[in-house]
Amino acid sequence: MNPIEGRIGHLATRWRGWYRLLLSVLLMLNLLPIPTLAMIATTSNEQTEKAILEQHKTPNGLRVTERIEVTKDAFLSSRQPDTNFGGDTTLRLGWSDGQFDAVRILMEFDIDQLPRPALILKAELHIYQWSVIPEEDPDLMIFHAHYLRSPWDELSVTWDNTNNPDGDLIPGEAFPGIGWKTVDATELVKLWYSGARANYGLLVTGDETPSANRQRTFYAREAGDLRPYLLVEYTAVCDNTPPATRIEPLPSFSPDAFLVQWSGTDLAPSGCTPTGVAWYGVDYRINEGEWITWQSYTSATSGQFENNAGNGDIVEFRTRAADHAGNFAVSSTAQASTRIDTEPPLVTVNPLPAVTAATSFELAWQAVDTLSGVAHYDVQWRENGGPWQTLLETTTQTSHQFTDAQTGVTYDFRVRATDLVGNISPWGDDPQASTKVITAYATSHVTPFTPNVLKPTAAVTTSFTVNWVGFDTPEAPIATFEIYYQHNQGPWQLWQSFPAGQTSAQFPLQQLGLGDGVYGFESVAVNSLGIREPASLQAEATIIVDLADMVQVRAHIPLVISQASGVANQ
DSSP states (O other): OOOHEEEEEHHHOGGGGHHHHHHHHHHHHTTTTTHHHHHHHOTTTOSSSSSEEEEEETTTTTEEEOOOOEEEEEESSSSSOOOOOOOOEEEEEEEEEETEEEEEEEEEEGGGGGGEEEEEEEEEEEEEEEEEETTTOOEEEEEEEEESSSSSOTTTTTTOOOOEEEEEEEEEESSSSSEEEEEHHHHHHHHHHTSSSSSOOOEEOOOOOOOTTOOOOOOOGGGGGGOOOOEEEEEESSOOOOOEEEEOOOOOEOOSSEEEEEEEEEOOTTTOOOOOEEEEEEEEEEOOOOOOEEEEOOOOSSEEEEESSOOOOOEEEEEEEETTTTEEEOOOSEEEEEEEOOSSSSEEOOOOOOOEOOOEEEEEEEEEEESSSEEEEEEEEETOOOOOEEEEEEOSSEEEEEEEOOOTTEEEEEEEEEEEEEOOOOOOOOSEEEEEOOOOOEEEEEESSSSSSSSSSSSOOSOOOEEEEEESSOOOEEEEOOOOOTTTTTOOEEEEEETTOEEEEEEEEETTTTSSSSEEEEEEEHHHEOOOOOOOOOSSSSEOOOOOOOOOOOOOOOOOOOTOOEEEEE
């Protein structure tokens, strides 16, 4: 477009009454390009914006082909970002080096002119291309049409104030030749017609590569018979009822990725055949916030929802659907909900003693999961820092009796838990519980009495001294001595437990209410692990109490206990 034509286009938006006169003068002065003559011949405020081109009856209803003219259009220039080109006779696409730079097209059509209900069969966008730059450009120009998110005014819209487009809708190619170009717009019209998309028109973008300097120019609304239009083919139907939809129930808790399934049934008045579900949409919201579009215009009936909500969030879903007659409905309330659980259970294992003499012991564990709950556990063990081995798998037990432990071996244990949505707590690098098994025990014995007869002539006759000795093991020292006694071959009884550092004590004969007779003694050592020396129930040393002076001693023959064999020698 030459500069004079552009300026006239702006004046025309303000002084429509002068538009024809100004164009006529420019024609006489040969200042307008030849293609504009076609525009002048047909430009009128009384242009027909809707025309039924064809209609005929079919078994499914009245089939109609209708033409819908563009109601407003403009192009945008990045080089002139605050300039409006809504009154221009052309629409420019691509890149115009130095004059407009990046250029884009806006168009809007009044779809509300179509009758309701109707089954949209086909829709085409027709637009007349009258200029190709560079002239010898043999390649197609790829373009994309985008929805617009809010209304715009033809006589004030600019590059700077155009609202953001919403996703690619129609990908296409602008041919290098001059003439009418046709683009399939069936899905576009269906979505507008059903109300699934607000009809604010389209924004079309082309090749905006500066170095290529490629531009396509089309006639605008002001070009009369060469202006853009939609050709829509439809069938008037009796189905005026939107589909009913549902979402399959979700579990109370779900992981951060889970399957959502939905379905719908198209409805129609009595005696009318439903046209069928055309597409679905699914919205979600988190913690009763704003509804957010997740699935749009899809024929799918399921989808994987993932990474959109945090741990503990409640996610709700609702569906919307349209049938082929353009009837559209969206659920006003949530149809399914679930709560997100992304954190695994926290597992703890009851501590074990650092060292134990037991060859069988209980391992116990538990887990805390504040959301879905614990499903099962896995338990592993190892010996002396070796490879981990499975002890229990997918068990609901929270304890296990470990048996057949071997002395001198350190046993490590670790536990992990899986919750009801599949979150698994990690194995720790370090064991959660450990113990070393040591079954070796310390030894001890009571030393012989000298003299081994207590007579009434003794300095002390109410008690006598008992001595003992103990022998530690490298793994665990002696903690206590248990001293047992027997009177006149009667039952063995515990006299007293003494600390490891004490190796003698006075046996309180009179205090215990005991009298004359033969007394046998045995010592049992208990080490720091609680391991007891086995009791032999045999006297390691004996003494005769003869306070009645009934026994005449001829010689003292002490009993000597071998430390190696524990056998008494006389």
